[in-house]
Every structure is written in structure tokens, then in C-alpha cells.
Amino acid sequence: MPRHPLALTAWAALSAAAADQQGGETDGAGRGGGCLVWLHSDSEGRLPSLLALAERLEREDGVACLLTLPAEAAARPTCAAALASGAIRPSLRPVPSEAPAAVQAFLDRWRPDAAVWCGGGLRPNLLARAARAGLPLVLAEGAPNPRLLAQGGWMPGLSAAVVPLFARALVTGRVSADRLARAGLPPERIELRPPLEAPPVVLPCNERERRDLAALIGARPVWLAADLPLSELAQVAAAHRLASRAAHRLLLLIAPRDPDEGSAMARGLTEAGLRVALRAEGAEPEEDAAVYLADGTGETGLWLRLAPVAYLGGTLPGGPGGRHPFEAAALGSALIHGPVTAPHTGAWGRLDAAGGARAVRNGVELGHAVESLLAPDRAAASARAAWDIATEGAETLNRLHDLVRAALDGALR
Template sequence: MTRDTSADRPALFHIYRAATALLAPFAFRKVAGKLAEHGVSPERQRERLGYASLPRPASTTADGTHKPLVWFHGASVGESLAALSLIDKLLPRLPQAEFLLTSGTASSADMMAKRLPDRCRHQFAPLDASGPVRRFLSHWKPDAALFVESELWPVTLDAAKREGCKLALVNARLSAKSIERWKSKPAVAAFVMQQFDVLLSQNPEMGESLIELGASAERVHPSGNLKAGSAPLPVDRAALEAVRTALGRRRVWIASSTHRGEEQAVIAAHKALLETDPSLCLLLAPRHPERADEVADLIRKAGLTFAQRSKGEALTSDIQIYLADTLGEVGTWYALSPIVFLGGSLAPIGGHNPFEVAQAGSAVLTGPGYSNFAETFPPLIAAGGAVEVQDGQSLAAAVQTWLSDCSALDQARDAARSVVLSQAAALDGVVDLLIETLNLQGPAPSRPRR
């Protein structure tokens, strides 16, 4: 039943809702253009306007049992993977439930197409404007909605709540800048936070920030990082063996998800390492493959040889850096080497997902800027599963230590895996809390007749 709470909405919310309704056609033109650049069909682009491209699953079984539809929303790949970790745990617990996962990027849609389990489908999220949101909710009619990390869309949350949808914020993580922006609009911040029936923060500090923004303290629970429970990244065995064959007896280390301003340090580190092991190979995978030409220029200026994967260039014995400028293959590269430097940490980005590295059996190197995983890296570093470096020189030293001491490397790999397993095990309690708070209890599993 629709619940009208218009009197509870702050004036700034009404202004925002009116503005987004007016700007929706222009916003759609922009986001549709980005999707089109990645080959997304016009029909699927219109999902951003709330027009579904898939039918809603039946709301009841043949015997009349209710089948809840649980909606997860994450911005892009990382958030969608966090959502999948929860969906994978909910599937066996809720045998009658169906799942909908929405996101906003073509890359997340591509990944979900490969990794979605049974009873789950993907759509692009509606723009946060009255028309798209109304069409979306009218079609899908979700029983519960779980928003991942920092997805705080006022119009969507308000409309879903008015339709009787139970709401959760999971894996909550807001940047310091975002928190300050919300604090500057306290009435709207409190209104948004109060829409949620439960809020799961990545760490206690974030939980306190949510309460300061207006969330009810009894609804806020620290949960750890849901990405700890994500399934391991897929590995292309044929591609993996092809690269291994090309390398032969050469050793290799990985620099993954690097950003502008980091490749210089990585290349300098590799150049130093080549003085000790001239046959050593670096596989360099920039976070954004469209920067490949820029990265290639940096390698040339450093006087090193390289092959570019997107161009099909061969990884021959004289190649010092293999530039892996492709999408969707990072799981394959993590399986290639037990030493992985994670980018986004020497530059002020916030770091990237160490769970995927540890799940692949590798040890982790990171810069100091891992604020997006502030609850994960400290215990990982304390256990010895990760090492923090400051620049190219310390990165080279850390890689050299592990290359020259197999026992130390094996201990680091085991420690990384152990930390991730312990954090993943803690997610079972999170699932129990969500099922209870969002009223998702399914019928007891049927027992075989005697």
C-alpha cells in the first residue's frame, strides 16, 4: 500500500525532485550516449528511463505461496560484486525468492551477464527522477531493496518506501567529501537515512558517520566488507596457459588497476628489478584500458620494451612489460603470479579490492591510499598478507623480497587467504540480520516424504 509522507519531506527534497524531473531527458541523453558507446542496445538504454526489458517473475507459486522479489542496486562493477556476494548467500536461504540487480554502467552489465546465478536478472537502474522511478517500481514491485555502499538516491528511496518496500543500505561507505556534503543539508540527510530499515556499515567509524547524518542508532550495524564474500574472479584457462607458455621459465609480477600518476612508479620499480633479474616480466593492467596509449608512451620513455595485448602483439622473450589493456581478464592475471600490486593506492583514489587477489592465492602490495578498504588492509597488513609501499623504490624492494624468498612469499599468500576467509565467514550473521529485518523469511524447506 502506498504511504503518503509528503508532510515529512523537507523543502529541499521537493526542489530536488522537481529539478530531476525537468532534467531527466537531458540526463538520459548523456547516460544513453555512454551506454551506446559500449554497444548497449537502444532497448536496454531505455531501462534508465524505467522501461523494463524483461518481464517480472511471478509473485506466487502454483500453490499460492508468495515469491518475494529482492532488488539490489550498485553503481558499477565493485558494488555489483558486493551485491552478488549477498545474493549467493541468500539464494539457498530463500528458495522461493527472485532477485533483481541494477547498476548504471555497461561494464557492470557485461560482468553480470557472465556471473548472475539462477533466479537473478540484471537491468540498468532508473534515473533518480519521478517518471523513471515510477515506471520501474510499477513494473518490478520489489518487496525489499538493498542499496550498496554510497547509492543514496532520494527520489528512488522515497518512492520505494511509499510503496511499502523494505529498504537496506549495505556495505555502506561514504567518502569524507560526501559526508561533508550531506552534513551541509542536514534535513535532507536525515530524511534519506530514515528511509532505511537497516544500515550495514563497513566499519564502526562509518556507522558513527551514518548516525551523525540522521540514521537511527538501533538500525546501524557494522558488518565488515561484503566483498570478502564475493566469488573468485573467473579465469580464462586458455588465455592463462597461452601467456604461461609465452613466458616459459621467466618470472612475472602484476601491477593491476593502476591510475594516472602511478604507472611511472611501477615502471621505475620494474626497471630497478631488471638489474637483478633481466628476464623478469611485468604484466601491467591499467584500471582504464582507454589509457593504454598514454601508458605505452611512459614505457617507451623509460626505455623498456613492451607488447600490447589489445593489439595482439606477441609476448616474446625480449618483452619486458606486457601491457594488458583489456577488460574482464584481471582474474586470469591474478592466477598468473603470486605477487600483485594493487593500484589506486599511490594516487589519491582509495585503493582497490584485495579480496580478489587473496582469493586467487596471491600476496598483496598496496600504496598508503587505501581508504576505500580501511577496514580490510590494516588486518591484512598486520597478518603479513599485504605490504604497504610508498613509492617506486619501496615497491621494487618489496617485490624483490618476495621474489628472492619463496618461504616469505608463501607465508604472505597463506596469511592473505586466511584474513579473507575469516571476514567472509562473518557474513553469515549479516544474512540472518537482513532476512529478519526485511521480512524475507521463506517457507521451511520441504522434507522428503517417508
């Protein structure tokens, strides 16, 4: 039981007196038959992970899902695009305001059987009424910062009244675990887990093409500049020349970010004194070719399987940013990147800390990093560390799925 139920009563009274009724259920939408799991995030950044959980619940368990986000996040086009790109399209709604009428209308309309709350931004009225209705609550990546509550954090005892409502909490660090424990969540309900991540996308590959190209490349050392913008070509060419001094016959694979820039890249590489073979013209990575230029990023999965070392383009100073690093990590590549890590700063930081990636500032440092990682033992150690980081979030997703199943079966009630 919460230690401070009077704080919840006082907060409910204050919320009832407020004029803001935003978030009420007014459009007639509602749930269908069968089980429904309510998934909420305090930000759209966790949407891919929740979509992965929703897809698994529907595919493996036949359970439908409702997704909620803060109203301003739910209205962004990126959220609609994320839903449209998924294998399933669960309902996406703005989370109701704390006004009691809006909360009750939401719960009456959807009648969820279990709930997962990701992040902080806890809403006292909403969670308390859900708990009183017998809804088992699971907190994932909770208490990431001192602002645990979305509203009412100034009210004494309110956090301690809300946090114990959760049947289980998965948190990413001891600081977060301690914060929840101080708010009254029993230690046996708290589990330390890696950050929640959707399983990395395994990029496809034509296996016959891979075998043929691998036979042509043979024992030559090889590295990849993936998703490369034209603006970074000169630095990548300089890096290749530097690394080639220590690795005779070194082959560079380039997958241009923009296929239309392929001809300009070929000219630039030739002017830099590098012999280029163009895949778009049917050429192959023959022995005398220093660079094999692909015709876009559509075969990135193929190039990652051929190159044990990969620089992910767009990340050098002034670059536009790059693709998610876990795609490459999932295929066993040792990764290199520049300082421009947005929008995947968190993922790159975890890879760097674990030794699964190397950060460079310019073409010279890129060349030295390539030279170092061409040593098989170093590339293997880095690739293994990257693999571990890229897949550990999927383990957390598995555990969250297990907890939802337990909640639906009544074990967490």
C-alpha cells in the same frame, strides 16, 4: 516508528511544490512475474558488488533484480559496459526524483518485494513511501559521511525520520554505526562488517602448463612484473639486478600490458645485460635465462600461480594505473605496487594497512621490496594478509544475501 513523522510530511509537501519531476516512469517498462529485489547505490563504484549480488539472487534463488543509480551515473557508458560484461543483465534505471508523483509511479511500476540501499544519499520521500507499502529495507555501507541524505539535510528531524525505516544496516566502521544510532536506528539492527566487495575474479590457468613450467623453474626464486607497460621496464630491470645480488639465480617473469611491446621489451632487457627467453618464440625459462618474457596478459593467472611475489605494473610514478589487486591476492601472491593506485585506491589502502601489500616509489625501492619478500616466511605472511582482505568483502556479500532472503521470507518485516 520514526521519531519525526512531521518532518517527512513537510518534506513531501516541499517536494510536491518543486517543478522537477525527473525520474518518472514513462517508457512502459515494468516488472515481470515472480519476486523482484530492488538494489540501489548512490554511486557507480558499488555497481560490481551489486551485480554480484544480483547474479547470486538469480542463480541461487530465482529472484530478478532492478538496479537504480543517480541519473547522471546511470547514463555513463561505464555502467552499460559493466552490465554487458556480467553473467546476467538486470534492469538498470535512474532512481526517481523526490517528487511524490515520480516516486509513486516508480513503486507502482516495479512493485519490489525487498530493497537494498548502498551508501548514503538517502531519499526521504522514496524510502518513506516504500516503507509504508510494506517493503523491507536493508542499508549496506550506510552513513559513510555526514551527508546522509541526498536532499533535505537542512531540515530538522528529517534524518531521524528516515533512518529508522531500515530493518537492518551493515556498516564498515564505528563512526558510521554511531551516526546511524544517533539518527534513531536501534543498535540491534546495526552490524559492523567489512566493505562490500564482489568476490575477487579467479584468473584461469592451464594446469598442465603450470606443472610443466614449475618443473622447469624448479627451486629458483621467482617474481612477477604483471601487466607491465614499456615505460616501467627500465625500473623493473634495475629492481631485478638489485634483488639478484641477494638471490642467486633469481628469475623475473614479465607479462607485458601490450603484446606489441614485447619485442621492444626484449631489446631493452638485453641492452640492460639480462638474458631473456621469449615465450612467443617457444622458449622456456631455462637455467641461464634471467627473464622469461610472456606474450601479453592473457596468461596472468598462470604467472601469478608460479610467482610468490608480484609487482602490479602501471603503478610507479607517471604510470597509467594498474589492474585490481584482489585478482592477484586471491591467488596467494605477496603484492608490491607504486604510488599510482587509482582506480583501486581503496583496495590498495586496505591491503597496505593489513600488511598484504608493500608500496614503493621507484625501481630501487622495488628491488629492495622484492629482496625482502623472497624470504618464504615474509612472502607467506603478506600473501595471507592479502588473501584475508580480498575475501572479507565476499563475507559481507554473503551476509547481505542472507538478509535479502530473510526479507523475502518475511523475517525482516
